[in-house]
Amino acid sequence: MPRLALVALSIAGVALGALSAVALVADHTVHQQGRKFSFQSAIIKKGTPLTFVNDDTVPHNVASTTKGNEFDLGSQPPGASTDVTFTEAGEVQVICAIHPRMRMMVSVRD
Amino acid sequence: MLARSSVRGVLTMMIGALQSSVREHSRGASARGFRRSVLFSSAAATVFVGIIGCASITFGAAIVGRTRHVGLNPQPAMELDVLKAKYRRPAFIPFPRENPYTPEKASLGKRLFFDTRLSLSSSQSCASCHSPGFSWGDGLSVGVGHGMVKLGRRSPSIVNTAWATTFMWDGRWESLEEQALDPIQSAGELNMPIERLMDRLASVAGYKLLFAAAFPDEGMNPKTLADAIATYERTVVSDHAPFDAWIEGAEGAIPEQAKRGFVIFNTKGRCASCHEGWSFTNDGFHDIGIPSDDPGRARQLPQITKMNHAFKTPGLREIVRRGPYMHNGSIATLEEVVEHYDQGGIDRPSRSDLIGPLGLTSQEKVDLVAFLSTLTSNAAATTVPVLPR
Numbered sequence: 116m117p118r119l120a121l122v123a124l125s126i127a128g129v130a131l132g133a134l135s136a137v138a139l140v141a142d143h144t145v146h147q148q149g150r151k152f153s154f155q156s157a158i159i160k161k162g163t164p165l166t167f168v169n170d171d172t173v174p175h176n177v178a179s180t181t182k183g184n185e186f187d188l189g190s191q192p193p194g195a196s197t198d199v200t201f202t203e204a205g206e207v208q209v210i211c212a213i214h215p216r217m218r219m220m221v222s223v224r225d
Numbered sequence: 226m227l228a229r230s231s232v233r234g235v236l237t238m239m240i241g242a243l244q245s246s247v248r249e250h251s252r253g254a255s256a257r258g259f260r261r262s263v264l265f266s267s268a269a270a271t272v273f274v275g276i277i278g279c280a281s282i283t284f285g286a287a288i289v290g291r292t293r294h295v296g297l298n299p300q301p302a303m304e305l306d307v308l309k310a311k312y313r314r315p316a317f318i319p320f321p322r323e324n325p326y327t328p329e330k331a332s333l334g335k336r337l338f339f340d341t342r343l344s345l346s347s348s349q350s351c352a353s354c355h356s357p358g359f360s361w362g363d364g365l366s367v368g369v370g371h372g373m374v375k376l377g378r379r380s381p382s383i384v385n386t387a388w389a390t391t392f393m394w395d396g397r398w399e400s401l402e403e404q405a406l407d408p409i410q411s412a413g414e415l416n417m418p419i420e421r422l423m424d425r426l427a428s429v430a431g432y433k434l435l436f437a438a439a440f441p442d443e444g445m446n447p448k449t450l451a452d453a454i455a456t457y458e459r460t461v462v463s464d465h466a467p468f469d470a471w472i473e474g475a476e477g478a479i480p481e482q483a484k485r486g487f488v489i490f491n492t493k494g495r496c497a498s499c500h501e502g503w504s505f506t507n508d509g510f511h512d513i514g515i516p517s518d519d520p521g522r523a524r525q526l527p528q529i530t531k532m533n534h535a536f537k538t539p540g541l542r543e544i545v546r547r548g549p550y551m552h553n554g555s556i557a558t559l560e561e562v563v564e565h566y567d568q569g570g571i572d573r574p575s576r577s578d579l580i581g582p583l584g585l586t587s588q589e590k591v592d593l594v595a596f597l598s599t600l601t602s603n604a605a606a607t608t609v610p611v612l613p614r
């Protein structure tokens with residue numbers, strides 16, 4: 116059972132290297148360096164945007180096919196940052212469609 | 226020494242060139258229109274430098290908002306030694322906790338893998354399409370199954386599958402254990418109903434003993450059948466190749482031309498963006514612009530544009546012996562494969578942003594093929610097991 120990371124509202128600076136599955140997603144940002152999401156799981160309030168940053172050297176394709184929260188960012192080039200706002204409460208499986216090892220759970224709370 | 230430092234110099238230069246070419250390409254391919262001048266220009270990792278995109282909903286209920294670009298730290302020029310370290314062979318084969326290695330399982334699995342009685346017609350085995358003689362493929366453009374009918378895709382090599390994340394060209398199975406039962410039962414392949422297979426194997430005294438030895442608690446059933454085959458398949462690992470000797474420090478193990486090819490592979494050729502690491506794949510899915518109607522990964526992920534015509538990146542070990550190439554065997558030689566990538570294939574919405582004209586010189590193309598040739602091992606002959614009766 117992966118531990119959940121709490122998405123807090125604070126904008127406290129979190130060093131990139133310190134990000135882990137247990138850290139706070141301080142700025143609502145998920146990084147994608149080294150073909151990995153910086154979190155295995157995250158909790159976020161419905162309606163609060165979660166930002167996916169491609170700080171890697173190759174394009175990624177963040178997406179979800181979880182009913183009610185489907186989205187497809189398409190090919191996201193290195194250096195791009197895109198917000199995704201989940202509109203339905205529930206567990207959302209977020210994937211990179213390109214890289215099957217990249218997957219995370221987002222728990223969307225009311 | 227001289228050759229080595231010149232390779233390094235070229236590498237440093239070319240990584241810079243790669244960064245700008247990917248940048249250029251990403252921009253060209255993006256519907257949202259990124260402003261190139263600010264990409265990669267800032268040293269700060271999280272400074273937002275502009276808000277370019279506008280809010281849009283791609284599909285479904287989650288709202289995709291503005292896309293901005295962020296300044297990334299410029300990639301430090303990679304030393305050749307650092308790059309080479311990324312290609313070191315692993316020290317051991319990973320086995321999943323749910324199906325750990327035992328010699329009894331692997332030995333049973335090898336017999337099952339080579340046993341034609343796994344097919345309804347008793348004429349085809351796993352090894353018919355995944356033959357050690359063809360580096361664990363079949364040397365055909367597409368596989369041939371039950372009744373000698375051609376399949377839609379090429380038989381993939383099973384070499385180094387112990388490290389794979391998903392299986393089949395479209396990644397429809399997530400474990401080797403799940404995958405193993407698919408071609409056995411598939412009407413177009415071995416066409417063998419699983420219950421009938423279990424009855425057939427149970428009638429072979431030798432198999433009863435082998436299953437009892439490998440699975441003392443579970444005995445013979447579809448799960449243990451799959452566990453045994455998967456365990457054997459995980460032991461199929463590409464042997465040491467001249468490339469490995471070079472990675473481990475033997476400078477003379479591969480020709481200078483191949484060393485130049487390795488640099489191109491990692492830079493201007495963009496090959497290593499997908500053919501990553503010692504087994505030369507990160508298991509990613511890409512449409513590489515091959516003419517074909519096959520939806521590929523889109524069968525699993527129909528809502529995602531980039532998965533149309535996308536297939537799993539195959540590893541490149543033993544690649545010289547694995548032709549013809551691509552998911553449908555449509556390209557006969559490695560020279561033509563390199564030519565395909567240089568031209569970029571069909572430009573369509575699903576095509577990967579990493580694919581596009583590369584502008585390789587004829588020398589660079591020759592160097593790339595020379596490098597790929599160093600991935601071929603002097604594989605020891607595989608013995609065919611004596612099958613139980």
Ligand SMILES: [Cu+2]
Binds near residue numbers: 150174211212217
């Ligand atoms: Cu990815």
